[in-house]
Amino acid sequence: MYKIVIVDDEKNIRLGIQAMINREFADKIKTFVAMNGEEALQVLNENDIDIVITDIKMPGMSGIELIHHIQDKGYNPALIILSGYDDFQYAKEAIKCKVKDYLLKPINRAELFQTINKILNEFVSTSLKEDQQKSEFRSSQLNNILLNPNIGEDEIQRISEKLHLSQFSEGYYIGLIKSNEALTANEYIDSIKPLIERHFSKEMSSFIYFCDKDDNIVFILSQIEVFHYLKKVISEEKYIKCRLSISEKHMKLKKLKEAYNQATYTWKYHFLYPRSILISYEEIKEKTMSVELPLDLIHKVSNMIGTEREKELRLHLLSIFDYERISSQPIMYIEDLSKRFNTDVFDYFFNKLGKESIQIFKYYNKVGYIYHYEHFYDYFYAVEDLVTRLHEYVKQVKTVYSEQKYMEKAIAYIHENFHKDLNLAVVSNYISLNYSYFSHTFKEYTGHNFVDYLKKIRIKESKKLLKESDHKVLEISEMVGYKNPKQFARVFRELEGISPKEFRES
Structure with a gap:
């Protein structure tokens, strides 16, 4: 609620203005009155006053002197001047003091309300800008933590304290949300912000969120239940499609980067488990590599391309990219498998066939990186399709070469x-x-x-x-x-x- 002090030596005028404001802005403004400048300063000392409405001519301290005292003390309320028709020189002086408006007595109700509404709207706009600036500053500082490869834990702790992240001093998680749709993180935040504010109005202080360099929405949360509830709410909102991952709990803010890396690493597992909306680091951190890459089968596939062994070629592909085996391993397994298959098959034939094969290998730009696909089977079908195209092309080249x-x-x-x-x-x-x-x-x-x-x-x-x-x-x-x-x-x-x-x- 905003606070206004009305300063006028004439009792009827100050109480009359107070009554008008109380009736019109009952749920927005709390009013105070003062009969002179000294009383007004006392009200300002005891309260965070947003607007001062003062007469210019008053016994003792004038309205202009009051304004100078207010500004000298470092207060910064919006100022409205009241004056009679014969106070023009005072009015000119008041305008130099950056008053918001100059109202003539007798006070016109509509003009007064218009001036107050204008000031309140400016307050809202300024507040939003300040919040935006604070948010952007916080986002840039947090991204500096996440992106700077040379930043140490002491520096992370210093930045965290500077950003006033004390609400996370007793433990926190890093959560990650990435949209499945063609939206930037800022656009996605705009789409889910009403949802967040509607469902978490009471818990808003227990988490913050911002965008990282990869267009993910990054959450810092003091309670994991908030993220589980967020998962539930988002899954029920059919128009919002996204995936979530979350780190394990950390107790020290200097571990922010480690927590973020856990969340980004965990998010990769959506490639293997596309039906899971939320995956936590706790679920996958114990996975260890227990099988070797099927290098012999990859070698056989490379040898069979362009031959008459289509059935065997497909069977070997199915064996190389066996989902049950791959999903039982840490995500690095499919990453390494994809890289090795790219090197031993696609890169080998691209170098061997040269520019003439460019039409075939235009598909390689996408197939060469598994995270171009939402889930494993999309990736596998793309690999299978490219291998088939390559197989037919090599057969054709062999026929032409033979001819x-x-x-x-x-x-x-x-x-x-x-x-x-x-x-x-x-x-x-x-x-x-x-x-x-x-x-x-x-x-x-x-x-x-x-x-x-x-x-x-x-x-x-x-x-x-x-x-x-x-x-x-x-x-x-x-x-x-x-x-x-x-x-x-x-x-x-x-x-x-x-x-x-x-x-x-x-």
């Missing part, structure tokens, strides 16, 4: 034997490929069917002989594989537009 070797062999044979009686059947038999398959593949590889390709090779060689040798056209015809000179002349004209003789003479 390329066959085609290179066929083309070399054609270049060496174009002068002989050569046809598609002879070449396909030479490289041991089906006649039809070879015909189709040869055209895809060279861009020409076999007959046209052979014509180009033969005519190219004949042009060289026509220009560089003295052989007759008939002889050159035979030398490039045409027993019939007329056929040679027809093919030459077909490709070059002139006869062999015209070409030689040109």
